[in-house]
Amino acid sequence: MTRVFNQGHQTTSAAVTLAVLLTLIAAGTSVAQESVDFRYAPHKWFTPIGLIDDWQKSLVDQDGRLTYDFGPGPYAVGKTTIAVVPSSGPADTTLQTLFDPRIPVVLSRHAAQDKNWSQIAFGLVPRAATIRPSDTLADGLASRAQGLVGSVAWGSAIEGVDVAFQSVAWGTGRSIEYNITVPPHEARRIALGFREVYRRGRIKRTMDLIVEGAGGRSVDLIEVGARDEPQVFFFNASDVDGDGSIHVEVTPTRDAQDPNVFLNGIWVFDEGSEVEALDVVSGRAREVAETVVDAGTELRREGIVRMDVIRTVFDRAASVRADAVDPDPRVLVTTLRSLVADPAHGVLAGEGGHPFIMTSPHFAHAERTASGWELTFAPGTRAVDVVAVEGRAPNDLVFPDLDAEFERTVDYWQDADLPWGRLRVPDEAIQGLIDGGIRTAYQIREVVDGYPQFQPGPSVYRGLWYGDSQWAVEAFSFVDDGAAARAALEGMMRYQRVDGRAGVMKPALLHRETAHLVFGAIRYARLFRDWTWLDEHWDSIRRGVDYLIALREQTLDDTQTLYHGLFPPGLTDGGIGGIGPSYGSIYWGLIALAEASRAAEILDREEAARWSDAYNAFDASFRSAVARDARTDADGNLFLPVKMDFDPDVDEPQRGQWGVFHALYIGQIYADDDPLVTGTMRMLEDRTVDGLVVTPGWLDGGVWPIFDAHRAMAYNWLGDADKVEEILYAFANHAAPTGVWVEEQMPRGSGTRTTGDVPHTVGNMQVIRLIRTALLLEKDGDLELLRSMPLRWLRAGSETRLAALPTYFGPVTIRVTVDSDGQGGAIWGQLPVPDDRWNKGTARLGLHRIRSAGFTHAGDGSMLPDHVTLEWGEPFHIRFSRR
Numbered sequence: 088m089t090r091v092f093n094q095g096h097q098t099t100s101a102a103v104t105l106a107v108l109l110t111l112i113a114a115g116t117s118v119a120q121e122s123v124d125f126r127y128a129p130h131k132w133f134t135p136i137g138l139i140d141d142w143q144k145s146l147v148d149q150d151g152r153l154t155y156d157f158g159p160g161p162y163a164v165g166k167t168t169i170a171v172v173p174s175s176g177p178a179d180t181t182l183q184t185l186f187d188p189r190i191p192v193v194l195s196r197h198a199a200q201d202k203n204w205s206q207i208a209f210g211l212v213p214r215a216a217t218i219r220p221s222d223t224l225a226d227g228l229a230s231r232a233q234g235l236v237g238s239v240a241w242g243s244a245i246e247g248v249d250v251a252f253q254s255v256a257w258g259t260g261r262s263i264e265y266n267i268t269v270p271p272h273e274a275r276r277i278a279l280g281f282r283e284v285y286r287r288g289r290i291k292r293t294m295d296l297i298v299e300g301a302g303g304r305s306v307d308l309i310e311v312g313a314r315d316e317p318q319v320f321f322f323n324a325s326d327v328d329g330d331g332s333i334h335v336e337v338t339p340t341r342d343a344q345d346p347n348v349f350l351n352g353i354w355v356f357d358e359g360s361e362v363e364a365l366d367v368v369s370g371r372a373r374e375v376a377e378t379v380v381d382a383g384t385e386l387r388r389e390g391i392v393r394m395d396v397i398r399t400v401f402d403r404a405a406s407v408r409a410d411a412v413d414p415d416p417r418v419l420v421t422t423l424r425s426l427v428a429d430p431a432h433g434v435l436a437g438e439g440g441h442p443f444i445m446t447s448p449h450f451a452h453a454e455r456t457a458s459g460w461e462l463t464f465a466p467g468t469r470a471v472d473v474v475a476v477e478g479r480a481p482n483d484l485v486f487p488d489l490d491a492e493f494e495r496t497v498d499y500w501q502d503a504d505l506p507w508g509r510l511r512v513p514d515e516a517i518q519g520l521i522d523g524g525i526r527t528a529y530q531i532r533e534v535v536d537g538y539p540q541f542q543p544g545p546s547v548y549r550g551l552w553y554g555d556s557q558w559a560v561e562a563f564s565f566v567d568d569g570a571a572a573r574a575a576l577e578g579m580m581r582y583q584r585v586d587g588r589a590g591v592m593k594p595a596l597l598h599r600e601t602a603h604l605v606f607g608a609i610r611y612a613r614l615f616r617d618w619t620w621l622d623e624h625w626d627s628i629r630r631g632v633d634y635l636i637a638l639r640e641q642t643l644d645d646t647q648t649l650y651h652g653l654f655p656p657g658l659t660d661g662g663i664g665g666i667g668p669s670y671g672s673i674y675w676g677l678i679a680l681a682e683a684s685r686a687a688e689i690l691d692r693e694e695a696a697r698w699s700d701a702y703n704a705f706d707a708s709f710r711s712a713v714a715r716d717a718r719t720d721a722d723g724n725l726f727l728p729v730k731m732d733f734d735p736d737v738d739e740p741q742r743g744q745w746g747v748f749h750a751l752y753i754g755q756i757y758a759d760d761d762p763l764v765t766g767t768m769r770m771l772e773d774r775t776v777d778g779l780v781v782t783p784g785w786l787d788g789g790v791w792p793i794f795d796a797h798r799a800m801a802y803n804w805l806g807d808a809d810k811v812e813e814i815l816y817a818f819a820n821h822a823a824p825t826g827v828w829v830e831e832q833m834p835r836g837s838g839t840r841t842t843g844d845v846p847h848t849v850g851n852m853q854v855i856r857l858i859r860t861a862l863l864l865e866k867d868g869d870l871e872l873l874r875s876m877p878l879r880w881l882r883a884g885s886e887t888r889l890a891a892l893p894t895y896f897g898p899v900t901i902r903v904t905v906d907s908d909g910q911g912g913a914i915w916g917q918l919p920v921p922d923d924r925w926n927k928g929t930a931r932l933g934l935h936r937i938r939s940a941g942f943t944h945a946g947d948g949s950m951l952p953d954h955v956t957l958e959w960g961e962p963f964h965i966r967f968s969r970r
Contacts, residue, residue, distance in 0.1 A: 122816050122879070123516035125824045127777050129832040130839035132823035133163075133846060135530040135545060136191045136210040136395060139503060142235065142386050142533065143393040143477050144545035146845075147208045149823065150181055151195035153395055153475050156422070157546035158241035159257035159349045160285030163844050165546075166240060167422040167459075169444065171399040171471050173202045174415035174463075185825050188523035189507060190500040191530065192493075193825060202414055203402040211394040211474075211492045212499045228378040229353070230332075231256070232264040233591060234535045236549050237383025240423040241349075242284040242315070249370040250438075251352030252282040252317045253423070256382035259547055260339070260346045261591045266332035267355055267378060274300065274325035275333060275377070276360045278367050280352040282317045283308040292345040299334040300325030317351075319364035341594045341666075347547075353380040392478035396489060401469045416471050418446060418462035426460060428453030433486070435460060440482045447472040447486050505529055506566040509892060510859065513885035514877075520819055521858065523826035524851030525566065528559060531848050538578030539571065541852075544830075544844025551591050553579060553600040554660075555849050557607040562852040564614045565859040567893055572611050573620065579604050580627045587634030596657035598638060598672035602679035605631040606753075609686045614893040616922050618690070629694060632683045635676050636701045639708075649716075649731040652708025659729060662743040662784035662791075668731040674746040677705060678754035689924055706756075717763060722773060725766030739782050741774050748797040752804035752860075755867075759805055768805075771798065776834040778817025786831040786842045792821040793828070796853035803861050808875035808936055811861050815877065818857070822850065862887070865895045868928035871954075872901055872916070876936035883909030896921040896930070896959070911945060911968035912937075920960040930957040932965070942967040 133146035133154060146154045146165065154165035170177070178197035186192035192209040241255035256263050269275055277298055286292045288309040297303040301322035312318045324333045335353060339346035355378040356362055366372040373379055401414035420426075426435050426443060433449030434442045448471070450462035464471060472489055505525055512518050532541050533549070540551045541559035548555075556579060560572040583589040583604065590600030605628055612621035621628070642650050650656065650668040658664075659671035680702045687695035717727050720740050729743035747767050750756040757764050771780050779790040780798065799814035822828050828850030830843025861875035880887055884907045891898040897919025905912035914932065921927040931954040938951040945966035957963050 123514065123520075123819045125820060125822060127817075127821045127835050128823045129821070129829045129841050129845075131841060131845070132825070132827055132829060133165075133545070134185075134191065134193050134823070134825040134827055135527060135846065136193060136208060137393070137530050138210065138212065138499070139505070139529045140532050140534055140539060141210075141393070141530065142391070143210075144531065144549065145210050145393065145395045145475075145477070146545060147193045149183060150177065151183065151193065151197070151206045151208060151397070153208060153397060153473075155475075155477070156238045156240050156424070158238045158255050158285070159259075159347045160345075162347075162547040163544075163841075166238070167420070167424060169397065169473060169475055170419045171204075171206065171397055171473060172197075172417055172419060173199065173204065173401065174417055175200055175202060183824055185519075185523065186497075187500075188519035188826055189503075189505075189526055190497055191526065192496065204399055204414065204416075205402075206397055206399045207493075208395065208397045209493065209496050211396065211487060212495045213392060213394075215391060228268050228355075229380050230266045230268075231385055232266070232536055233258070233261060234533065234550055235385045237385065239384050239387065240425075241383070242282055243423045244425045245317075247370075248317055248368055249280070249352065249373065251280055251379065251381045252368070253351075253425075254381050254383040255282075255349050255351055256385075257347060257349040258337075259550055260593065260595060261550055262336050262338040262593050263348055263350050263382070265335045265353060265380060265382075267335060267353065267380075268332055269326050269355075271329040271331050272326050274323065274358040276356040276358055276362070277301070277322045277324045277333065277335065278354040278356070278362070278364075278372070279320050279322070279335070279337070279350060280317060280354070280367060281306075281308055281320075281349070282315065282351050283349075284315050286345065287314055290344045291342070292347070293340040293343045294348045295336075295338050295340050296320060296322075297334075297336040297338065298322040298324045300327045305340055317368045319367045321364075323358070338593045343594065346593070346595065350382045352382050353378070355379070386477075387479055392476060392480045394477075394480075394487065395475045396492070397473045397475075398489060399471045399473075403469070414469060415466070416464055416468055418444070418450065418460075418471065418473055420444065420460040420462070422459040428460070428462075435462070436482070439479070441479045442476050442482065442484050445474045445476065445484070445486050447474075500526070506563060506568040506571075509566045509890045510855065511886065511888040511890075512858065513880050513882070513887055517815075517819060517854075517858070520822060520826050520851075520854050524848075524854050525563075527827060527846055527851045528563075528848045529571075531846070535578070536581060538581060539574050540578050541575055541848070543849050544847055546844055548830075548844035548847070551579070551582070553590055553597075553603040555852075557603040557610075558849055558852045558856065560607045560611055561614075562855040564611055564893055565855055567891065567898075569611070569615045569617070569893070573617070576604070576608050576611055577624075579607070580624065583627055583630065585630075586637075587630030587632070589631060592658070595660075596655070596666060597660060598635075598654050598657045599675035601631045601634055602672070602675035605635070605679040606675075606682050609682050612686075613895050616897065618924070621686070621690070625692070628683060628686075632680060632694070632698060635680060636698075639676070639701075639705055649712070652705070653712060659743060661745055663729055664785075669729050669743075670727065670731070671729055671743060671746045673709060674750045674754065674756065677702070677709060677756050678749065680705060681754060681756070709756075713763070719766070720770050720773075722770070724770035724773070725762050726770050727763055727767070741771055741780055741783050744771065744783060745794055745797050748801040752801050764801075764805075768798075768801070776837075777821070778814060779821065779834075781834065784831050784842075786833070786840060788837060789831045789833050789840065789842070790821065791831045792818050793830070793847070793849050793853050796850070796857050799857055800860055803857075803864065803875045804866065806874070808861075808939075811857075811875035812877040812879070815857060815861070818850075818854070827851070859889075859892065862889060862901070863892060863894060863899060870894060870896050870899070870918075870928060870930045871933060872899070872931065872957075873903070873914075873933040873936060876903070876933070878936060878940050881905055881912070881937065881940040881942075883907055894919075896927070909969075911966065912942065913967070914965045915963070916957075917962045918957055918959050927959060930959060931955070932957055932963065934965075934967075937967055941969060943970055944968075 153169040156167040182196040237256040435444035659669040684698040784791040802810040827846030830847040901916035934951040945968040
């Protein structure tokens with residue numbers, strides 16, 4: 088299938104009707120700005136259309152289909168899709184864009200043989216007072232922690248099998264945790280039900296089942312049973328701690344090759360119950376159970392309803408070809424859900440008669456297919472509206488007025504309190520990625536255990552990941568949403584143990600989770616000069632740093648190990664799998680310890696000297712290991728393999744090298760001219776395709792756009808503005824035309840594989856971080872403005888604006904304009920008065936990029952210098968012109 092993309096018309100008028108919208112995308116009225124034309128867009132993507140912090144992560148795929156029911160495999164593949172197509176089948180080409188980057192209305196234009204049709208998809212704004220379910224189930228008999236990730240239809244319904252084995256709760260590299268309500272200290276017999284519908288045994292998905300009062304049990308479902316076979320395990324449980332609940336946890340084992348665990352159901356019986364596994368599987372046990380939890384269906388229990396829409400219009404035959412036939416539209420529903428058709432009311436209903444799909448006009452016929460349902464309409468139908476309903480809506484739900492609902496959706500997003508407008512650039516496409524990226528990240532964010540957490544994705548990465556959350560904290564601090572950053576950090580602190588270790592990943596020993604929390608908290612405090620908050624949370628910092636120091640001390644006794652004086656073997660992630668000795672977490676341990684030592688010294692904390700000594704010892708061990716492990720590639724480029732047990736016959740030099748970038752531009756562990764830095768940057772540059780490094784992560788032969796955003800920030804630190812601009816545009820062109828990224832994808836012409844989640848919101852965060860640091864960078868105690876200003880942003884009539892963006896020195900405002908005739912321009916700005924606690928340093932305004940664009944001093948035509956020094960607390964104004 089060939090897809091054609093453009094940037095799309097952008098407007099914010101709420102009065103635009105369906106007909107006007109479809110005319111816009113049919114005409115293809117807008118041309119891609121500058122050099123962002125999404126030429127390297129991934130083969131597939133999803134665009135979110137839900138609300139801010141919404142529990143319902145509704146997605147529209149690259150073909151315009153509504154997509155739901157993700158599960159623990161296959162990953163990032165929805166098991167329910169809804170499409171409107173002609174009887175002749177799906178499109179040969181699809182053009183897709185957004186109504187506006189800030190408004191998630193997806194516009195799709197399709198063409199197939201002699202038919203053209205246009206669609207819009209959007210989410211309706213509910214009238215309910217809340218958009219978030221509670222963590223406690225509606226009946227009060229159970230609660231779930233760490234989020235409500237699940238699916239109502241991961242497996243197909245089986246006659247004579249309890250419905251619980253169709254739904255699923257799941258966790259990606261983290262536990263599933265429930266608390267079953269019981270009178271304090273009482274005992275119960277608890278059954279846990281599982282049905283593995285994905286794994287076949289080649290990759291082990293072994294799980295530890297832990298039930299309070301009953302100990303634990305490790306299971307391999309494929310080893311003890313058949314694929315797709317319901318299995319039940321009983322536990323004699325009790326409320327040992329007397330808190331009025333029995334804790335149930337499913338967690339991956341240490342040797343699990345797939346650490347993504349799942350659970351289908353929980354049945355709670357009297358202590359002496361003699362219920363057997365067959366009773367549970369058959370459904371008979373429901374009649375005698377005290378509590379039954381259909382795991383993964385928590386979102387349905389609250390009575391919160393979401394509705395999503397596809398509106399479709401088929402072109403008239405005369406506009407395509409004189410002899411073209413009527414479109415004969417079909418609604419194709421791919422699903423494992425159990426549904427019943429009611430053509431008289433235009434409804435496809437699910438459990439309890441609750442509507443799932445409603446159509447206008449009513450569908451004439453409904454037919455079951457091998458993959459779901461096919462709905463057909465009366466001959467001559469040229470416009471079809473489909474509403475998908477999630478949650479337990481009333482059985483007599485009225486079909487909504489979609490013209491009015493569209494306006495409500497547009498109004499919702501226009502009124503949204505998001506940090507738009509603080510960062511403005513003159514490239515419309517890049518600005519769309521900034522604005523749309525902010526929206527996307529807040530759509531995928533979710534309130535979990537009482538705190539909002541930024542999440543890397545809506546499906547397989549739906550959850551808390553400390554590294555990615557730190558990028559969110561920084562990105563949204565950069566655009567002045569300190570409240571969001573602070574709340575995210577406090578949520579991360581909630582999962583910090585007494586010994587200081589922070590994180591939710593299981594069973595993997597991802598040592599850098601704690602380091603990300605320590606660094607992220609200090610980074611936030613410095614950007615907002617929020618010393619009161621840092622003081623209130625200093626105990627979390629202290630415990631985290633002391634945990635990292637104790638972690639290193641575990642390696643001191645055995646001098647023969649590769650990791651002596653560093654960190655014990657653990658998970659590196661980011662392309663490096665398994666538990667082993669590597670530099671990924673070591674880099675971050677050094678970064679966190681250095682930042683904490685500086686903070687303790689400046690804030691006159693008693694830990695300052697001890698932490699400084701610990702850092703120096705850690706750093707000395709690191710330098711010794713680097714001298715031992717550094718090597719050259721086939722072209723003579725010096726680099727440090729991420730894995731200490733690197734095998735050049737098997738391992739790729741570039742895989743997992745993100746840590747070098749972080750050590751350079753975040754931790755300042757390496758000097759700018761360190762041979763390892765220059766060698767690594769050359770080694771990576773030698774391995775680029777379409778502007779990005781090949782095989783830096785998990786996907787062999789693939790590219791990881793976010794990796795290269797970090798590479799661009801490293802070049803920015805080194806002062807190579809041309810490379811920053813080049814990579815920025817390569818990074819942007821690997822996005823989908825709706826402004827979302829996949830985690831990894833194959834280069835153009837090399838295949839269609841992708842890995843990770845979609846949208847991978849870390850891409851949305853990195854575009855903000857990259858542009859902000861290119862224009863505003865704290866380095867070596869100084870502040871540098873316009874360090875890597877893209878030359879193409881200095882065209883006639885352009886304006887770049889940073890409005891009071893937080894920095895270590897206080898909020899900075901800067902505006903760069905080029906006159907409409909391109910013959911001159913100006914730079915205006917305002918610097919803050921730095922906080923006396925931190926080194927004031929020097930503020931330098933970079934003019935080398937202005938000079939490279941062909942401008943000189945406006946007054947005498949002399950050459951512009953590399954930079955000028957600015958006065959703290961003072962406004963500044965500089966004019967420039969052509970010779």
